[in-house]
Amino acid sequence: MIDSLCHLSAADKDVSSALDFLKRDARASGISRIFLCNIPGRQFKDAEGFPNEAIAGSSSFDKSLFSFFPGVNPADPTAKKKIEDLSPIASGIKLHPRMHGYSVESVQCHDAVKIAGRLGLPVILCSFMDGINLKLGNSPEAYGRLADKNPDTKILLAHACGHNILEAMMIAKSCPNIYLDLSFTLLYYRACRRVMEDIAYAVASMSGKRILWGTDHPDRPYAETVKLSMDEFDKMGLSAEIRRKILFDNPLEFCPASATNCQ
Numbered sequence: 001m002i003d004s005l006c007h008l009s010a011a012d013k014d015v016s017s018a019l020d021f022l023k024r025d026a027r028a029s030g031i032s033r034i035f036l037c038n039i040p041g042r043q044f045k046d047a048e049g050f051p052n053e054a055i056a057g058s059s060s061f062d063k064s065l066f067s068f069f070p071g072v073n074p075a076d077p078t079a080k081k082k083i084e085d086l087s088p089i090a091s092g093i094k095l096h097p098r099m100h101g102y103s104v105e106s107v108q109c110h111d112a113v114k115i116a117g118r119l120g121l122p123v124i125l126c127s128f129m130d131g132i133n134l135k136l137g138n139s140p141e142a143y144g145r146l147a148d149k150n151p152d153t154k155i156l157l158a159h160a161c162g163h164n165i166l167e168a169m170m171i172a173k174s175c176p177n178i179y180l181d182l183s184f185t186l187l188y189y190r191a192c193r194r195v196m197e198d199i200a201y202a203v204a205s206m207s208g209k210r211i212l213w214g215t216d217h218p219d220r221p222y223a224e225t226v227k228l229s230m231d232e233f234d235k236m237g238l239s240a241e242i243r244r245k246i247l248f249d250n251p252l253e254f255c256p257a258s259a260t261n262c263q
Helices: 015-028 052-056 079-086 107-118 131-136 140-149 159-174 193-205 222-236 240-254
Strands: 002-006 033-037 066-069 093-095 123-126 155-158 178-181
Touching: 002 015, 002 155, 002 240, 015 033, 015 052, 015 222, 079 107, 093 107, 107 123, 107 140, 140 155, 140 159, 140 178, 155 159, 159 178, 159 193, 193 222
Parallel strands: 002 033, 033 066, 093 123, 123 155, 155 178
Antiparallel strands: none
């Protein structure tokens, strides 16, 4: 299985220890590859994230397990240069408009997505429809317009726009460079039957294509996330073929560089 959206715990002050704990828990849960997304600097609840370079330069960074997606804030005047400088160590780029408070249709965001595509780096964009993203106007339609203007960049909508997953599905169907990630949304809405039915419908309607799964660790303990996620897939009655697409084939299609040492 490939975990297509995962973070280190900012509560751990030592990057090597955080990497070692994540590696242990992931391997124990049968994970063969992790798209490790980093958000440096100040985070929610005032946690302080690790510098991108500290993660990639750690002796505990296992290239056979981790594909690195360093975080960049497009509002930073040096963002474009940072993406270029990070490209040798990155498998892709992580953008978090919800945390950094910008519209995905801003010039700065477009520039960051465009330069990533030019460098052959796929982009993971937080698209969870909480109050912040809703107020920013970061709707499925906005992500679609971003994708249309940057057709050479593969874009993964992290959390598949939450409760707006059907709108995200329709946008993905019209934008071949958009992929949907089920992390967080799959478990956050377990008690909301309508949303869970919408998730199942989106997976079936797309025949499992361009849909990925991730843990969004450290949202909850790693093994618990894997188990609960597989339980939800069981309830949906997903076939072995669809599961294979979501858990393995689609992540490798989104980020071909991750195929190295991945079984």
